[in-house]
Amino acid sequence: MKKQIELTDDEFTKLAVAVAGLPFIRPTKWETDYLEDVMHTVLNFHIQEPVVINALNFFQLQVQRQQHINDHHQLKALLAKFPNDRNGNEAAAMFLWSNRHWTRIELLRRLLDFFESIGVTDQPSLHAWIKTATFEGDFKGKVKGLGIAVWEWLRIRCGIDALKPDVWVINFAKRVVGKRISEKVLVDTFGRISPLVGESLSTIDVTIWYYEKLAMATDDNPELRLIAWNMLKNELEAKLREEVLREFNWQLILDERQRLRFEQAGLMILPDRSLFGETVPGTTSASIRQSSWEKGLQLEMLIQHETSLPLPLFQKLQENLTEQHWEASNEPYFFASLDLQEDMKMTPPMTIAELAEWVTQLVRGAVKGLRRSPPSIKPQDNNPLL
Template sequence: MVQPQPTASEFQRLVTECRRLPPAQGNYLVHDYVENLLLTVLDFQMTGTTVGRAMDYYWRHARIKISDFAALKKLLASCPDTKEGNLQIAQYLWGYNYWNRVELLRRLVTYFEIRGVTTQEQLQEWATKVDFEKDFEGKVKGAGFAIFKWLVMRQGVETIKPDMWIHRFIYDVLGYSVSDAIAVESLEKAARETGIKVYELDWRIWEYQRSRNK
């Protein structure tokens, strides 16, 4: 059952557990435009190992030709927007049959083209100004709050992505689940109180939770 916002004492317990987390060994920042779009459609409800293998395939086999917005758009236009056409693109990009992720990629590409966000520099600028409810919610079918947060975090925006690792951490500390919005709000506030960068706190939680589940 999803509970309302934590009480003051529960929040302090959350802060205490955040302080105990080991420093992050990595970071989320991604400085390549096409990689950011591919990660946006791949890196949810999928294991990190699978995402890593798919992106490694892209860098080894497809990156030489698909390295910017124009090339990605041309690739998408080369096959029909059908299961069979999207399957061909998925195999070319990732070496996997994730045709439904290509459907999402098409919608994401259209969204950014309409807004003139077709380079990494433009993507970073967009991420610093975009408002989820006003500018993104409902505009890319299949891309919700957590996917949005993950995308802007990779551009250096100080926020939390409410994925399963975040929710497990909060549940372990508080003993109950909270909504995505409360998860983000609570951990952003906890980060400020601990002096940890918000996206680094997210990364610390991810590394900690992953280490516990090995």
């Protein structure tokens, strides 16, 4: 047996510190069924994510709902109709998943046979077995083609706190310590790190998955993001003192620095009175916000009034906003949003000068959203949104 390469104390420390510095996100809790877990086990590794999603959706909509294949025995009976060779398995893959991944049908047959041999044929029996089972003693070598990463993924799906040593975790550790670490050592190492950073293995797992997938360590600079937000605030304050918008007193409030690094956060833009004129009193607020980092730090602009607008005003406003690609609603209060088609992910090579030019373009779009005025509205209406 090939000896596992252990980490030195220095390497373990580097990895623990790198994990502690991650912008943690919480894993989603989902309701699953037995067949969904089985399908994930044989499909969701070493295949591109869109292919997996399409296959799972097809199985759920076309096989479970239309063909009423909803339990272990029905699935085995269906597979028995296809010869267990390449052509037969390819036909079965087309029937179950609308793809030609015939080797995954081979895995599916083996997995179902193994589960049946240990008395696992539904969700309760799967959960009961996996709670006390171990990889080394109960799964390793039992299903040819399924290893420890798939095992840990199945455990996660069954509600057990675990981390799957997939390519994302392997790459994260390799980048930090400078060498490839075996899957088994990774599982043991992260098990030691989890209590040190005060986060569950499942939280570490999903955070690393997004962090590596989005190349946050190499393609993002959160400190530059803080600079960008302050640039945006300062330049927007100056612009709001110009033209029709100077009739308002504006207060701009930037969220806390720590939130701006990775969380859903941004800039509140508060006028001293309603943006809809004296006939529509009340509080109006606007904001420019980034999505959280795992959602791409996408930017959007939001405008909200505490009440709904008079219908004629809303209809005229909605027509104008639609032309500018805004989405607007008027119940139970007025709300409009605009995807700015930009994000706050900061590539490290970007200079301050390049950043300033980008911020200027962003401010132009934001101000345009606050002061647009079609010819059908009289200037004295003092409605910069129209």
